[in-house]
Amino acid sequence: MTERKQNYVNGEWIESATGETVAVGNPANPSEVVARYQQSGAADAADAVEAAAAAADDWAATPGPERGRILREAGIRLAERKDELTNLLVAEEGKARAEASGEVQRAVDIFHYFAGKASDLGGTVKSPSAPNQHLYTVEEPVGVAALITPWNYPIAIPAWKLAPALAAGNAVVLKPASIAPGVALELAEALDDAGLPDGVLNVVTGPGSAVGTEFIEHEAVDAVSFTGSSEVGQLVYEQATDAGKRVQTELGGKNPTVVSESADPAEAADIVANGGFGTTGQSCTACSRAIVHESVYDEFVDELVDRAESVDIGPGAEHEMGPQVSAAERDSTLEYVGIAEDEGATLAAGGGVPAGAEVESGYFVEPTVFVDATPDMRIAQEEVFGPVVAVIEVSDFDEGLAVANNVPYGLSASVVTDDHAEANRFVDEAEAGVVKINEKTTGLELHVPFGGFKRSSSETWREQGDAGLSFYTIEKTVYDSY
Ligand code: NAD
Numbered sequence: 001m002t003e004r005k006q007n008y009v010n011g012e013w014i015e016s017a018t019g020e021t022v023a024v025g026n027p028a029n030p031s032e033v034v035a036r037y038q039q040s041g042a043a044d045a046a047d048a049v050e051a052a053a054a055a056a057d058d059w060a061a062t063p064g065p066e067r068g069r070i071l072r073e074a075g076i077r078l079a080e081r082k083d084e085l086t087n088l089l090v091a092e093e094g095k096a097r098a099e100a101s102g103e104v105q106r107a108v109d110i111f112h113y114f115a116g117k118a119s120d121l122g123g124t125v126k127s128p129s130a131p132n133q134h135l136y137t138v139e140e141p142v143g144v145a146a147l148i149t150p151w152n153y154p155i156a157i158p159a160w161k162l163a164p165a166l167a168a169g170n171a172v173v174l175k176p177a178s179i180a181p182g183v184a185l186e187l188a189e190a191l192d193d194a195g196l197p198d199g200v201l202n203v204v205t206g207p208g209s210a211v212g213t214e215f216i217e218h219e220a221v222d223a224v225s226f227t228g229s230s231e232v233g234q235l236v237y238e239q240a241t242d243a244g245k246r247v248q249t250e251l252g253g254k255n256p257t258v259v260s261e262s263a264d265p266a267e268a269a270d271i272v273a274n275g276g277f278g279t280t281g282q283s284c285t286a287c288s289r290a291i292v293h294e295s296v297y298d299e300f301v302d303e304l305v306d307r308a309e310s311v312d313i314g315p316g317a318e319h320e321m322g323p324q325v326s327a328a329e330r331d332s333t334l335e336y337v338g339i340a341e342d343e344g345a346t347l348a349a350g351g352g353v354p355a356g357a358e359v360e361s362g363y364f365v366e367p368t369v370f371v372d373a374t375p376d377m378r379i380a381q382e383e384v385f386g387p388v389v390a391v392i393e394v395s396d397f398d399e400g401l402a403v404a405n406n407v408p409y410g411l412s413a414s415v416v417t418d419d420h421a422e423a424n425r426f427v428d429e430a431e432a433g434v435v436k437i438n439e440k441t442t443g444l445e446l447h448v449p450f451g452g453f454k455r456s457s458s459e460t461w462r463e464q465g466d467a468g469l470s471f472y473t474i475e476k477t478v479y480d481s482y
Contacts, residue, residue, distance in 0.1 A: 003035045005181075007044060007205060008188040010051035011198025016040035016206065017047075024180065027094035027323045028315035028362040034091045037181050040206030045173070045214035048202035052144045052171035053220040055199030060141045060169040062197075067167055068118030073194035075111030078104070078187070085155065085186055087317075092180040093154055094322040094363070095279055107159035107187065110446055114163035117469060121168060134480040139473040141169035142246060143222035146215035148208065148236065149184065150228045151177035151325055152282045158184040160446070160464055161225050166191075166200065168472040173221070174203045175212055177228075179325055181205045208232065216240050223247070225463075225471060227284075230383070230409070230455045237458050248471050249458040250451055252383040253284045253411030255441040256404040258426065259300055260397055260417035261293040267438075268296070268416040269303030272389060275414070275440035277311055277367040280321055281387035282329070284456075285412040285434065287441040289373075289380055290391045291400045297393045301348060301371050304389065308349035308367040311387075314358045323362040324386055330363040333386030337368060340379035345370040345390065375403045383409065397422050405431045410453030412441040433457060 004021060006013040016038035026032040038044070059067070078085065082104050089100040123137035147161040158176055165172050176184035188203045204211050216224050216239045223246040226236045233249040240247035257275060259268040268290075275287030292300050316322030324330040330353075337351045350366030353359070365386055373380050373390035380390050394400045397419075404413055413432035417423050423437045433452040434444070444450055449462035461471040 002033045005035050005037050005185055005205070007038050007040060007048070008185065008192070008201070008203040009044070009048045010202065011192065016044045018044070022178065024092055024182070026091050027325050030327070030361060030363070034088070035182055037178070037205040040204045041210045042214040044204050044206065045175070045211040046218060048173045048204045049144060049146070049215065049218040049220050051199040051202050052173050055197060056144055056171040059171055059197060059200045062169065064118040064121045064167070064169070067169060068115040070191065070194045070196050071111050071118065071163060071167060072115035074190040074196070075108050075115065077190040077193050078111065079108045081186070082108070085183055088182045088186070089155060089180075090316045090322070092182050093151060094316050094325055096316040096320055096322050097318075099279055100316065103153060103156045104183075106446065107155045110156070110159045110163050113446055114167040117164070118167035121469070121473070123475065128479070130481070132482050134478070134482070137475045137477050139168070139475055142472055142474050143170060144220055145170045145172050145223045145225060145472060146221045147172060147174045148212050148215065148224070148226045148228065149174070149176050151179035152279070152284070154180040155183035155187065157227050158187055160468065162187060162201070164468040165472045168469055170472050171199065172201045173215055174201065175208070175215060176203065176205060178205065178207060212236070213239070216245065217243050221245060223471065226250070233458070246471070247458060248461040248463070250463060251284070251456050252409060253286070253452065253456050254289065254381065254383055254407045254409040255285055255287050255412045255432070256289040256291050256414070257287045257441060258400040258404050258415045259290060259292040259296060260400070260415065260419060260422050261295045262418040262422070263296060263416040265296045265299040266303050268300055269307055271414065271416055271438070271440045272304055273307035275442045276389040277308065277321060277387045278440070278442055280324055282325065282385055283442045285442045285444070287414070288384055288389060290389055291394055291403050292391055293397070293400065294393055294395050301369070301391055304369055304391065305349040308369050311367045313354050313364055313366065315362065321367065321387070323364045325363070327363055329385060330365055333365050333384060333388060336379060336384045336386070336388060340370050340373070340377065340390070343377045343379065344372070345377060345379055346372045350387075375406055381407055397425070401426065401429055405429070408455040411456040412436065414439055414441045
């Protein structure tokens with residue numbers, strides 16, 4: 001029988017008030033139902049917020065090292081269940097086992113990192129202008145934080161919001177994406193087992209329009225952290241600011257890799273293929289534009305096409321590249337293939353669905369390369385969110401930089417070059433929150449800030465590292481005369 005998963009509210013696993021559930025299938029084999037989840041409504045969300053609000057003061061008063069101990073203990077429990085969680089992630093989201101296993105490990109590492117940070121919270125001491133005075137700051141939790149997360153990193157992203165929120169002493173309500181909510185519920189299970197007090201974390205599954213909206217607008221919520229598409233993010237940002245909340249939104253990307261005339265075309269093709277086809281192109285930081293100097297263009301294209309055609313596609317449990325997460329995502333990618341052809345780009349690799357028994361029923365697409373793309377084409381301007389790279393030819397580095405910046409997004413950008421001056425100019429002038437030299441656009445360290453420019457982010461707060469704690473804390477300045 002299909003497992004029926006419940007919401008986690010006030011320390012209890014409960015059914016939603018709607019009485020409805022929704023099935024989540026395996027994108028590699030959609031007839032296989034992985035689990036059923038609560039299709040919750042606004043009333044369930046409100047109950048969760050009220051549980052968080054009731055638990056917030058006691059959790060804020062819990063010493064940081066004790067909060068850290070619970071996070072560390074939860075991290076240990078997640079690590080003990082790494083294989084099981086990896087299997088669940090592969091089954092629900094579809095990514096390849098190595099990628100899924102790395103993502104589960106990332107969640108473990110994030111919990112351990114912020115467990116340490118919980119002891120280091122404090123403030124700064126300054127020299128006062130008067131004698132017999134202490135002048136210092138203290139960092140306090142914001143209160144109740146609402147977290148809304150996407151399906152593409154279904155355990156890492158909830159973890160990178162949840163761990164700093166809890167470490168800083170906030171109570172939390174979390175709504176994971178409906179497409180792959182299973183592993184986020186497992187974070188709650190691990191924290192519950194680790195002794196997190198009732199009500200400090202509440203997880204409610206269901207549609208964004210009902211659960212998400214209630215989280216954003218409920219008067220007891222103080223801060224809203226959202227990761228997802230730029231379209232929904234814009235709406236969430238407006239709703240949250242209208243409701244007077246602190247808000248951060250981290251959104252889509254159209255990430256370039258600029259290939260200089262000094263680059264080795266084979267190395268550049270490795271970097272672009274890894275960034276563009278890894279995680280089936282379903283990373284916010286995925287490379288979707290290769291902007292290539294004319295002197296290395298032909299050789300680079302040959303190398304990239306070779307790599308696209310040699311990717312081993314199939315169910316993520318056994319293959320290098322899994323399916324897209326849903327029929328809608330696959331169809332959207334295939335629609336962009338048609339749009340690119342209509343606009344005059346030349347299909348050089350892929351562009352369709354693969355053939356073969358193992359891939360006939362899942363949401364698979366081929367790694368796809370378009371050449372002769374121009375910067376104004378939709379394929380070069382809009383987020384595709386599948387394994388599609390548009391190759392654009394340029395005649396010098398300045399033109400490459402201008403093309404790289406000429407999009408509404410600014411999440412991650414990389415350059416492949418042996419020229420030190422070009423590398424430094426790229427760092428200075430690339431309009432992106434993450435800039436990489438001789439590296440793929442994907443892949444992040446957990447202890448440095450992450451966030452975008454332009455349409456990729458609200459640009460209000462950064463996530464991860466020390467910066468990740470700032471969103472969840474508020475400073476108080478103390479003048480103490482004695
Ligand atoms: P999405 O915007 O469709 O959904 C994200 C979350 O918002 C889900 O939980 C969804 O249920 C919820 N939601 C939907 N409508 C809502 C509403 N009206 N009010 C409140 N919540 C609502 O995004 P997705 O398809 O899950 O994820 C893919 C997108 O996320 C891509 O654009 C990708 O680039 C982006 N992304 C960004 C980052 C980053 O850190 N910048 C990381 C991962 C993914």
